[in-house]
Amino acid sequence: MAEHRIFAMPFARVYPLYLAKVERKGRAPEDVDRVITWLTGYDEAGLRRSIEEGVDLATFFARAPRINPDSTLITGVICGLRVEDIEDPLMQQIRYMDKLVDEVARGKKMASILRGGAAV
Template sequence: MTKHKIYTMPFADVYPHYIAKAERKGRTKAEVDEIICWLTGYQQKEMNEHLEKRTDFETFFAEATQMNPSRELIKGVVCGIRVEEVEEPTMREIRYLDKLIDELAKGKKMEKILRS
């Protein structure tokens, strides 16, 4: 079985799109970074290193050893797929991130997005 092409895509190639989506709706890069760090457990410096190294999505999530346990509270649909029903672990993490960025762009408060 071949891997989905998103797995081999550098996280740094998609990151600007997350920021652009948020900024179009009046949100900030800092909020996008906060979401990514909350989800993955990376510190800002570690995330920046992955961006500089152009780490692919699969490695980006595989090396995130402190994935937030509250991420399992993320429910809903992204690209017509219910995130809680995605079986492949790496794809589920990617969909969680997509869902969080969607919620940010839709104007949800950070406390709700971060499941506080």
């Protein structure tokens, strides 16, 4: 089976879309960084470096310092699929990130978005 084309999409292309989405809904763009760092273990400098280097999503997640073990608590539907049922680990991580940003945009409480945890 061919690799999904989203894997080759640059993180730098997706990130501004996330920011625009939460800003359109009147939410703080800093919360996007907070949920991404919680999920991936990147710090702010690591996020900026990934954007500047133009890494694709596959590389972004491969280089992630530490995928949060509580990410398995993320459930729900994104792009018509239940995130907990996605079999491909990389696609699941990408959809986890999408789901977290959606929850920020909807105004869900940060403690709930971070599954009871704190940002890294």
